[in-house]
Amino acid sequence: MKTSAVRPPRWAARYGPPVLAFAAVLTGWEAYVRAMNVPAYILPSPSLVLETLFTDRATLFPALLVTLKTTFDALAAAIIGGVGLAILFTQWKWVERSFLPFAIVLQVTPIVAIAPLLLIYLEAPVAMLVCAFLVAFFPILSNTALGLASADPNLVDLFKLYRATRWQTLLHLRLASALPYFLGGLRIGGGLALIGAIVAELAAGNAGKGAGLAFRISEAGYRLNIPRMFAALALISLTGIAIFAALSALSSYLLGRWHDSAAGLER
Amino acid sequence: MPPMTRPLVSFQNAGKIYNNGTVALAGFDLDVRGSEFLTLLGPSGCGKSTILRLIAGLDNVSSGTLARGFALDHASIGFVFQDPTLMPWASVFDNVFLPLRLRGFARNKASPAVDDALALVGLASSGRAFPRELSGGMRMRASIARALVLRPLVLLMDEPFAALDEITRFKLNDDLLALQGELGTTIVFVTHSVFESVYLSTRIAVMAARGRAVAEIAIDAPSPRGMDFRTSSVYAHYCAQVSRALQRAMDGDLT
Numbered sequence: 376m377k378t379s380a381v382r383p384p385r386w387a388a389r390y391g392p393p394v395l396a397f398a399a400v401l402t403g404w405e406a407y408v409r410a411m412n413v414p415a416y417i418l419p420s421p422s423l424v425l426e427t428l429f430t431d432r433a434t435l436f437p438a439l440l441v442t443l444k445t446t447f448d449a450l451a452a453a454i455i456g457g458v459g460l461a462i463l464f465t466q467w468k469w470v471e472r473s474f475l476p477f478a479i480v481l482q483v484t485p486i487v488a489i490a491p492l493l494l495i496y497l498e499a500p501v502a503m504l505v506c507a508f509l510v511a512f513f514p515i516l517s518n519t520a521l522g523l524a525s526a527d528p529n530l531v532d533l534f535k536l537y538r539a540t541r542w543q544t545l546l547h548l549r550l551a552s553a554l555p556y557f558l559g560g561l562r563i564g565g566g567l568a569l570i571g572a573i574v575a576e577l578a579a580g581n582a583g584k585g586a587g588l589a590f591r592i593s594e595a596g597y598r599l600n601i602p603r604m605f606a607a608l609a610l611i612s613l614t615g616i617a618i619f620a621a622l623s624a625l626s627s628y629l630l631g632r633w634h635d636s637a638a639g640l641e642r
Numbered sequence: 643m644p645p646m647t648r649p650l651v652s653f654q655n656a657g658k659i660y661n662n663g664t665v666a667l668a669g670f671d672l673d674v675r676g677s678e679f680l681t682l683l684g685p686s687g688c689g690k691s692t693i694l695r696l697i698a699g700l701d702n703v704s705s706g707t708l709a710r711g712f713a714l715d716h717a718s719i720g721f722v723f724q725d726p727t728l729m730p731w732a733s734v735f736d737n738v739f740l741p742l743r744l745r746g747f748a749r750n751k752a753s754p755a756v757d758d759a760l761a762l763v764g765l766a767s768s769g770r771a772f773p774r775e776l777s778g779g780m781r782m783r784a785s786i787a788r789a790l791v792l793r794p795l796v797l798l799m800d801e802p803f804a805a806l807d808e809i810t811r812f813k814l815n816d817d818l819l820a821l822q823g824e825l826g827t828t829i830v831f832v833t834h835s836v837f838e839s840v841y842l843s844t845r846i847a848v849m850a851a852r853g854r855a856v857a858e859i860a861i862d863a864p865s866p867r868g869m870d871f872r873t874s875s876v877y878a879h880y881c882a883q884v885s886r887a888l889q890r891a892m893d894g895d896l897t
Contacts, residue, residue: 529727532700537744538716547743551731632772633730 419602424609427602435591435603439610442587445500445572446618449507453564456508457515458557465523465549466541482513486571490578499579503587506578507571511564515557522556523549555634558626565618573611648711649673650796650828651697656706656853658692666692667853670706674796674830679822681831681839683884684849684856685892690832693853694721694798697830712795716745720789720827722799726781728773728788734760735769738788745792759791760784762821779810786818790825799831803838815841819867836888840880841872848884850891857887 383391401421407413408420415423428435460478464471481489486506493502526549534544576589586594588607595603630636651674658667666689674680674697682690695701698721699714712718728737738759742752760766763783773781782802789797803811819842822829833839839846840861848857861880863871871877 527727529723529725530729532695532698533721533723533727533740534744535700536698536719536721537741539744543744547740548729551729554731633774635774 416599416601419605423602424605427606428609431603431606435588435607435610438586438588438591438607439614441585442569442572442576442589442611443614445503445507445575445587446568446614449504449571450511450565450568452504452508453511453515453568454561457512457560457564458519461516461519461523461553462545464520466545471520478513478516481509486510486574487578490575493575494579500585503572503575503579506575507568510571510574511568514563514567515560518556518560518563519553522553525556526552555626555630555636558622558629559636562619562622562626565622566615569611569615569618650676650711651830652707652709652711653693653696653703654707654709656696656703656708658689658696658701658853659704665852667696667703670853671855672847674828676711677826677828679819679829679831679842679844681833681843681846682849683833683836683839683846683888685851685888686834688849688851688891689853690849691800694800694830694832697796698798716741717792718795720792720794720797722782722785722789722797722802724801724804726773726778726785728781728784730773732772733769734765734771734773734776734784734787737773737784738769738791740788741792755791759787762790762824763787763817777810778806779814782806782814783817786821790821790827793825794827796828796830799829801832801834804834811838816868818842819865823865836881836884840877840884841867846884848887848891850894856891859884859887 382388405420405422408418413420419427460470460474464475486509489509490502490506493505496502497505523545530548530552531544534548539547572587573589576587577593580590580593588611592604592607595601595607626636651672653670653672656667656670657665658670659665670689670693672693682693684690692701696703696708697710698719702708728734729740732740735756738756739749739752742755743749757766757769760769763786765780765783765787768776768780768784773784776784785802803814806814815838818829821827831839831842843861846857846859846861847855848859850856859880863876863880
């Protein structure tokens with residue numbers, strides 16, 4: 376007897392399970408709150424959080440833009456600084472020996488401990504930018520440096536054989552070899568930049584026009600406006616997911632035809 | 643008697659000790675003559691790959707001399723590694739274009755030479771493919787095309803077909819011999835295979851540990867070679883002779 380298995384479309388197989396799992400959690404949460412009559416100041420239902428997102432949009436979305444600006448400015452600075460320093464590390468070992476300890480010190484010191492100090496020395500917006508930069512910088516630096524040093528030794532020999540200059544080797548071999556590593560670091564750094572921005576905003580406690588999402592969470596907490604806290608948290612989570620998804624898409628686009636990691640993403 | 647021509651490469655009492663103290667070569671003597679197909683055959687660790695690296699200028703001898711009958715520049719040596727060693731992020735065309743790009747050639751100016759090299763190895767229609775889209779044999783062809791694109795004087799090949807299946811290996815053996823016949827390139831080839839060495843070579847240097855030469859065997863067989871040669875008694879005789887020499891190399895018997 377012949378049997379033909381009906382396979383779901385590729386997009387359904389890829390996105391179906393996480394979407395269904397997410398929907399199941401939200402439904403369970405909503406049902407629990409309604410069934411148990413849980414007050415909104417204890418645990419708001421997902422529908423109330425959604426409603427608050429809409430009704431408080433005039434407060435929340437400008438705050439989101441402030442947080443996003445800090446996040447992306449810090450990420451851009453981390454890319455420039457991390458890649459630049461990684462290149463210097465691989466070109467001159469003494470630079471690595473001299474500056475890597477500083478990078479490690481900044482990485483292992485908790486950002487919540489550094490933030491108050493930065494807020495004393497710097498203007499609040501600059502201090503927040505520096506906090507977000509510090510946490511995003513190290514994964515980009517370390518991954519890119521690893522990638523630059525991981526070029527295929529046979530290809531390195533081949534470049535030597537053809538009398539390639541140091542810059543030709545960097546441009547045509549090492550930077551391309553480092554791309555998958557850099558993109559891995561960027562995905563981590565993107566999420567960390569957002570976390571750094573939030574932590575810095577909490578430490579700064581800036582009110583007014585320049586207030587970010589973290590301040591709105593603190594403010595809502597003081598006022599026991601729990602639905603707004605959840606709404607702000609949801610915005611932060613969605614932003615983090617969007618950053619990760621965008622960087623994953625970029626990675627897939629840049630590596631799709633040649634690197635196993637991107638081929639794995641497509642499976 | 644034909645006049646003696648100066649060898650292309652000459653090792654005289656050459657030694658190579660790596661920084662970690664490993665003695666790769668000691669008292670090694672070998673001449674590589676123009677247009678020959680010389681195979682270095684021997685057990686692992688006998689210094690075959692070191693010899694190729696020394697010829698290519700990727701390493702220097704620690705003692706003795708290594709003389710080359712040519713100036714070591716961009717175009718004098720082609721190198722094919724055991725792995726195809728292609729840049730996975732670049733198309734086959736761009737991989738073959740690499741030696742020309744490093745010499746400062748513009749892409750459009752180099753295009754005819756790249757196309758010629760691809761055609762030589764039977765990859766004329768695969769220039770736009772990426773290495774991961776090719777079979778193992780096609781990747782190795784691309785690697786050979788890259789090594790030949792500058793028409794080098796000497797082609798160094800370090801166990802290039804070791805990872806390939808027998809059928810692909812036979813085909814590439816034939817194609818390599820045809821290429822050498824067409825271009826006249828001197829080839830120094832490293833392999834562990836007695837059968838491959840006899841089929842391809844005009845001369846085989848059988849080596850023992852630290853590059854000690856156990857035997858040099860000239861393969862006096864006509865070209866082009868094909869299935870007739872592979873199945874002939876002459877081929878079987880040479881294989882037996884080389885196998886015995888290899889056994890002596892493995893036993894450490896230098897007599």
